Amino acid sequence: MESCKVVENIYLLVIVTLISVLQNVFFAQKVERECKNRNMSTSAFERVSCANRNCMDAYPTFLAVMWCAGVCLSQAPAAFAGIIYLLVRQKYFIGYLGQSSQSTPGYLFGKRIISFLSLMCIVGVFNYLLWRYYGSDYKEYVETITNAASALLLLP
Amino acid sequence: MESCKVVENIYLLVIVTLISVLQNVFFAQKVERECKNRNMSTSAFERVSCANRNCMDAYPTFLAVMWCAGVCLSQAPAAFAGIIYLLVRQKYFIGYLGQSSQSTPGYLFGKRIISFLSLMCIVGVFNYLLWRYYGSDYKEYVETITNAASALLLLP
Amino acid sequence: MESCKVVENIYLLVIVTLISVLQNVFFAQKVERECKNRNMSTSAFERVSCANRNCMDAYPTFLAVMWCAGVCLSQAPAAFAGIIYLLVRQKYFIGYLGQSSQSTPGYLFGKRIISFLSLMCIVGVFNYLLWRYYGSDYKEYVETITNAASALLLLP
Numbered sequence: 001m002e003s004c005k006v007v008e009n010i011y012l013l014v015i016v017t018l019i020s021v022l023q024n025v026f027f028a029q030k031v032e033r034e035c036k037n038r039n040m041s042t043s044a045f046e047r048v049s050c051a052n053r054n055c056m057d058a059y060p061t062f063l064a065v066m067w068c069a070g071v072c073l074s075q076a077p078a079a080f081a082g083i084i085y086l087l088v089r090q091k092y093f094i095g096y097l098g099q100s101s102q103s104t105p106g107y108l109f110g111k112r113i114i115s116f117l118s119l120m121c122i123v124g125v126f127n128y129l130l131w132r133y134y135g136s137d138y139k140e141y142v143e144t145i146t147n148a149a150s151a152l153l154l155l156p
Numbered sequence: 157m158e159s160c161k162v163v164e165n166i167y168l169l170v171i172v173t174l175i176s177v178l179q180n181v182f183f184a185q186k187v188e189r190e191c192k193n194r195n196m197s198t199s200a201f202e203r204v205s206c207a208n209r210n211c212m213d214a215y216p217t218f219l220a221v222m223w224c225a226g227v228c229l230s231q232a233p234a235a236f237a238g239i240i241y242l243l244v245r246q247k248y249f250i251g252y253l254g255q256s257s258q259s260t261p262g263y264l265f266g267k268r269i270i271s272f273l274s275l276m277c278i279v280g281v282f283n284y285l286l287w288r289y290y291g292s293d294y295k296e297y298v299e300t301i302t303n304a305a306s307a308l309l310l311l312p
Numbered sequence: 313m314e315s316c317k318v319v320e321n322i323y324l325l326v327i328v329t330l331i332s333v334l335q336n337v338f339f340a341q342k343v344e345r346e347c348k349n350r351n352m353s354t355s356a357f358e359r360v361s362c363a364n365r366n367c368m369d370a371y372p373t374f375l376a377v378m379w380c381a382g383v384c385l386s387q388a389p390a391a392f393a394g395i396i397y398l399l400v401r402q403k404y405f406i407g408y409l410g411q412s413s414q415s416t417p418g419y420l421f422g423k424r425i426i427s428f429l430s431l432m433c434i435v436g437v438f439n440y441l442l443w444r445y446y447g448s449d450y451k452e453y454v455e456t457i458t459n460a461a462s463a464l465l466l467l468p
Contacts (some may be wrong), residue, residue, distance in 0.1 A: 006165075007228050007284040009318075014224045018277050021270070024217050032263045053213075057365075060216045060372045061336050068326045072319050107344045114333070121330050128319040162321075163384050163440040170380045174433050177426070180373050188419045209369075216372045 012079035013070045017063065020086055024059070027052045027093060044097075051096035054107055055089055062114065069117040072124025074143045077150035078117060084153045085113045113153060120146060168235035169226045173219065176242055180215070183208045183249060200253075207252035210263055211245055218270065225273040228280025230299045233306035234273060240309045241269045269309060276302060324391035325382045329375065332398055336371070339364045339405060356409075363408035366419055367401055374422070377429040384436025386455045389462035390429060396465045397425045425465060432458060 007014075031052045034045045062085060070078035092109040123142055131137045163170075187208045190201045218241060226234035248265045279298055287293045319326075343364045346357045374397060382390035404421045435454055443449045 007280060008288075010227070011281050011284055014228055014277055014281055017220050017224055018274055021217050021221050021274060025264075025267075025270070028214075028264050035263055056213045056216075057368045058340075060368075060375060061333050063216060063220055064329050064375055065333050068329055071322070072326055107347055108337075108340050111337075114337070118330055118333060121326055124319060125323045125326055128323055132320075163436060164444075166383070167437050167440055170384055170433055170437055173376050173380055174430055177373050177377050177430060181420075181423075181426070184370075184420050191419055212369045212372075219372060219376055 009075060010070065012075045013067060013082070016066065016079045016082035016086070020059070020063070020082070023086055023090065024056070027055060030097075047097055051093050054096075054109075055093060058108075058110070062110070065114060065117040065121065069120035069124065073120045073127070073139075074146055077146045078120060080150050081113050081117055081120075081153055085110050088113065116150070116153060165231060166226065168231045169223060169238070172222065172235045172238035172242070176215070176219070176238070179242055179246065180212070183211060186253075203253055207249050210252075210265075211249060214264075214266070218266070221270060221273040221277065225276035225280065228284070229276045229295075230302055233302045234276060236306050237269050237273055237276075237309055241266050244269065272306070272309060321387060322382065324387045325379060325394070328378065328391045328394035328398070332371070332375070332394070335398055335402065336368070339367060342409075359409055363405050366408075366421075367405060370420075370422070374426065377426060377433065381429040381432035381436065385432045385439070385451075386458055389458045390432060392462050393425050393429055393432075393465055397422050400425065428462070428465060 030048050034048045037045070062082075066078055066082045066085075069081075088110045123146070127137070127139055127142055131139075186204050190204045193201070218238075222234055222238045222241075225237075244266045279302070283293070283295055283298055287295075342360050346360045349357070374394075378390055378394045378397075381393075400422045435458070439449070439451055439454055443451075
């Protein structure tokens with residue numbers, strides 16, 4: 001089946017995308033719930049709304065870079081980095097809603113994961129150009145290194 | 157033509173994406189126009205700006221899930237659900253701009269369509285895994301069922 | 313290598329996407345820096361935050377239309393238009409942060425480029441339909457015309 005061959009190379013990315021969509025809906029429902037209780041505490045609504053906005057601002061960037069990395073190089077480490085990103089995002093969102101005495105985390109989060117995925121894209125394009133102009137294909141070596149390097153994202 | 161074969165599997169999705177882009181531009185022009193008349197009525201500007209923001213917040217989620225559903229399973233029902241989503245969004249936007257005495261609709265909209273598209277993704281990935289590990293391919297049955305189920309989205 | 317054939321048709325788009333991600337991070341860091349200096353000047357923070365928001369609102373639309381145009385028709389002019397869009401966006405962002413006495417630019421920017429990319433999508437889908445129903449393929453002519461037309465985007 002030709003169609004199944006397409007799915008073969010992206011199914012992990014699709015799963016991560018689905019999980020991220022679920023998370024988006026979870027965030028949106030938090031906003032919706034606070035919006036209805038708006039009269040009680042404006043501060044809580046502002047916090048959850050701001051946390052949701054920051055997450056949503058970064059979302060297209062994340063999706064684009066994850067899919068590019070997955071398609072250009074290798075889907076497994078890209079999906080793995082995606083999962084880690086979603087965990088970081090969850091932690092960021094929860095941290096934002098914390099005690100009002102605490103300082104809120106900054107605007108950016110998950111910089112390391114976005115950098116890793118960008119690097120994967122660059123390596124993928126570079127590998128293609130090497131293959132095109134020199135005929136040499138280091139894809140297997142690169143994939144092995146990428147798989148190993150993705151474990152580094154687990155470091156705190 | 158190899159390139160035409162790629163387009164064959166996605167052209168309906170491309171058309172829906174184009175319509176959604178047109179709609180985005182329409183929303184943005186509404187905001188732009190109100191922004192220039194800002195001095196007259198702050199409330200109207202805030203309403204249209206908020207409606208546009210809510211639509212834009214949900215846009216990447218919608219695009220991601222529609223394309224995943226279309227690529228993993230079948231493009232026709234995914235594009236159909238996309239069209240319905242755009243109609244719901246238009247109604248939501250117009251509803252947001254209504255009488256200031258009316259209560260505004262909530263933050264979320266189109267939940268049923270997003271759920272349907274997510275379900276399509278899950279079924280697509282599941283079908284691929286079945287094909288990979290058991291060699292059985294139920295794609296045709298699944299597509300027929302999906303086509304029929306997408307008609308349910310028309311229910312109010 | 314099958315995987316390299318996939319990359320062949322999209323590598324320019326991937327490069328433009330990467331540059332746009334870098335630009336997003338640059339914008340976000342500007343916001344982050346102003347956010348920390350918030351007490352000094354609320355106006356500067358509001359300006360940079362608003363500029364970033366407007367750019368981020370338009371970002372998914374841009375990505376979607378660039379990728380559709382690149383996949384449906386031809387990647388070189390789509391990537392070229394993407395680069396021009398990023399330059400326009402940079403200019404818009406810088407212009408937004410200018411003297412507070414100046415009036416800010418509007419909500420929309422890069423309309424011409426988005427229109428050009430949308431037109432490329434329409435031509436690509438139309439060309440596919442012609443090929444499907446009449447068997448005639450004008451892709452080469454269309455690509456030549458598109459390449460020439462993309463130079464028109466350089467006009468101020």
